[in-house]
Amino acid sequence: MPPPxxxxxxxxxxxxxxxxxxxxSWVVTGVGAALAAVFALLWVRDLxxxxxxxxPHVEPERRAxxxxxxxxxxxxxxxxxxxxxxxxxxxxxxLGGVIGGxxxxxxLGFTVLPSFTNxxxxxxxxxxxxxxxxxxxxxxxxxxxxxxGEVTRRTVFVRNNGRLKGQPSFTIMFSRCVHLGCPxxxxxxxxxxxxxxLDNGKQTVELRPSQPAGFGCPCHGGQYDTEGNRTAGPxxxxxxxxxxxxxxxxxxxxxxxxxxxxxxxxxxxxxxxxGLMTPxxxxxxxxxxxxxxxxxx
Amino acid sequence: MAPRKSTRRQKLEEAALYxxxxxxxxxxxxxxxxxxLFRNVPRDISWPQTLGxxxxxxxxxxxxxxxxxxxxxKPDPNSAYESIQHITHDLTLGWLVxxxxxxxxxxxxxxxxxxxxxxxxxxxxxxxxxxxxxxGVVLLVLGMLEGFTGYLLPWDNTxxxxxxxxxxxxxxxxFLGPFIAQFLSGGASIGADTLAKWYSLHMLIVPGAIIGxxxxxxxxxxxxxxxxxxxxxxxxxxxxxxAEPGGREGLVRPAPRGSEDD
Numbered sequence: 001m002p003p004p005x006x007x008x009x010x011x012x013x014x015x016x017x018x019x020x021x022x023x024x025s026w027v028v029t030g031v032g033a034a035l036a037a038v039f040a041l042l043w044v045r046d047l048x049x050x051x052x053x054x055x056p057h058v059e060p061e062r063r064a065x066x067x068x069x070x071x072x073x074x075x076x077x078x079x080x081x082x083x084x085x086x087x088x089x090x091x092x093x094x095l096g097g098v099i100g101g102x103x104x105x106x107x108l109g110f111t112v113l114p115s116f117t118n119x120x121x122x123x124x125x126x127x128x129x130x131x132x133x134x135x136x137x138x139x140x141x142x143x144x145x146x147x148x149g150e151v152t153r154r155t156v157f158v159r160n161n162g163r164l165k166g167q168p169s170f171t172i173m174f175s176r177c178v179h180l181g182c183p184x185x186x187x188x189x190x191x192x193x194x195x196x197x198l199d200n201g202k203q204t205v206e207l208r209p210s211q212p213a214g215f216g217c218p219c220h221g222g223q224y225d226t227e228g229n230r231t232a233g234p235x236x237x238x239x240x241x242x243x244x245x246x247x248x249x250x251x252x253x254x255x256x257x258x259x260x261x262x263x264x265x266x267x268x269x270x271x272x273x274x275g276l277m278t279p280x281x282x283x284x285x286x287x288x289x290x291x292x293x294x295x296x297x
Numbered sequence: 298m299a300p301r302k303s304t305r306r307q308k309l310e311e312a313a314l315y316x317x318x319x320x321x322x323x324x325x326x327x328x329x330x331x332x333x334l335f336r337n338v339p340r341d342i343s344w345p346q347t348l349g350x351x352x353x354x355x356x357x358x359x360x361x362x363x364x365x366x367x368x369x370x371k372p373d374p375n376s377a378y379e380s381i382q383h384i385t386h387d388l389t390l391g392w393l394v395x396x397x398x399x400x401x402x403x404x405x406x407x408x409x410x411x412x413x414x415x416x417x418x419x420x421x422x423x424x425x426x427x428x429x430x431x432x433g434v435v436l437l438v439l440g441m442l443e444g445f446t447g448y449l450l451p452w453d454n455t456x457x458x459x460x461x462x463x464x465x466x467x468x469x470x471x472f473l474g475p476f477i478a479q480f481l482s483g484g485a486s487i488g489a490d491t492l493a494k495w496y497s498l499h500m501l502i503v504p505g506a507i508i509g510x511x512x513x514x515x516x517x518x519x520x521x522x523x524x525x526x527x528x529x530x531x532x533x534x535x536x537x538x539x540a541e542p543g544g545r546e547g548l549v550r551p552a553p554r555g556s557e558d559d
Binding site: 112114115116119144145148149150151152154176179180181182183219276277278279280281290291292293294295 | 374375458461462464465466468469471472474475476478479480482483484485486487488489490491
């Protein structure tokens with residue numbers, strides 16, 4: 001019998017890796033298969049060493065009959081150096097750790113990762129350009145993801161700025177307050193009699209014209225002007241905005257982005273644009289150093 | 298001198314206690330309960346020292362009512378609000394159990410603060426009870442997390458916007474804040490999965506942690522004993538005077554006594 005070896009453990013790890021890989025990815029499967037193959041080879045080589053002819057290395061047995069006591073005394077510290085119980089203890093803890101890790105890591109990943117992956121802005125059709133009178137705000141509410149339903153209902157304030165160098169210009173501000181995320185309201189009349197519900201095939205978008213002097217948040221009193229700049233209260237930056245596109249004479253909204261400050265008004269406004277950040281988070285100034293890493297959206 | 302018991306009474310007692318003895322012999326649980334309930338405490342403790350068990354009672358009420366509410370609540374954005382209306386208005390005594398859970402939440406938090414104030418003012422957090430205090434602080438945070446996560450579940454406008462504000466408050470923490478916020482809302486903003494996630498946090502993860510830590514907290518209290526008030530005249534570590542003969546010793550029959558009864 002060949003002496004016990006660690007190769008079967010490596011082989012088992014390889015098989016486990018292969019099985020996990022079948023669920024996770026082909027790369028892991030490949031690594032597992034390679035591990036299993038290598039360790040299987042080593043194991044087999046180890047087992048067949050006697051048959052294959054190589055002289056097995058055998059520890060010479062020491063059994064000096066004359067100096068039995070001495071031999072025992074000599075053997076004792078050697079036995080203490082690595083007794084069976086220590087090996088079993090280590091193996092139990094080690095294998096337990098490996099199994100625990102194999103179970104815990106995917107579960108932890110599933111706990112955390114879904115909140116950060118596959119977060120995409122959906123492009124949404126708001127309506128034909130004729131619905132957006134130049135110089136007037138339109139409150140548009142829509143569902144970000146009609147499949148998820150009402151829970152994704154959002155509101156944006158859209159203003160047609162006319163044309164800039166022949167190109168259409170729109171100001172589209174997200175109603176989420178950049179203090180702590182409450183819904184910002186227009187400070188001014190809403191023309192309910194001119195409100196419209198447009199079905200774009202995927203969902204019904206509601207458009208309500210309004211003439212606000214600015215925007216205000218009901219929660220903690222943050223106030224913004226018509227460009228989204230803070231005029232009073234606790235907000236730390238200007239209102240977030242959305243990119244837009246025009247397809248077949250219809251206005252589509254796209255990605256959200258954060259805004260530090262807006263200089264100028266309407267089509268001539270100059271915007272300091274940043275990646276979308278959580279409300280309450282500074283995007284410029286010294287405080288922005290506290291938030292060096294943006295969240296993937 | 299304890300009054301002498303009649304033979305009939307003795308036999309009756311024996312029959313009643315037999316199952317307890319059976320359990321005790323096999324598990325030692327009765328002895329454990331005795332050890333927990335019949336501890337030595339300083340002679341000058343009073344009502345303020347009951348705030349801890351009052352808090353525990355409030356938590357048990359929350360657990361029981363919460364488990365029952367979970368039988369009727371639906372953690373889905375389209376039906377959560379209706380299911381709570383159903384509990385409150387249609388189901389017999391649903392209003393009472395929901396009310397107990399809702400107001401009991403405040404009672405639990407308030408009692409935790411009173412308990413903490415007592416421990417602080419009496420100096421009971423000092424050596425060797427620092428770890429008990431630390432575990433208690435973690436329990437306070439977890440208790441408030443329970444309040445925070447439970448607040449979303451009615452899924453009305455107050456719940457929704459208060460949670461939006463709460464999530465974004467977490468989002469303003471330096472460096473990791475935005476990540477915490479996005480984890481809590483389960484995406485860039487509150488979506489279809491958020492409610493179920495918070496429900497799971499509220500009824501499984503956080504309560505599980507609380508139960509584990511309460512066990513540890515209690516074990517520390519039992520192991521270290523209750524501290525004397527600061528004005529106590531008894532020197533610390535005073536041994537209790539020996540129990541009076543025939544005095545009550547606990548749940549199970551006292552060990553057979555010697556000749557003093559005869």
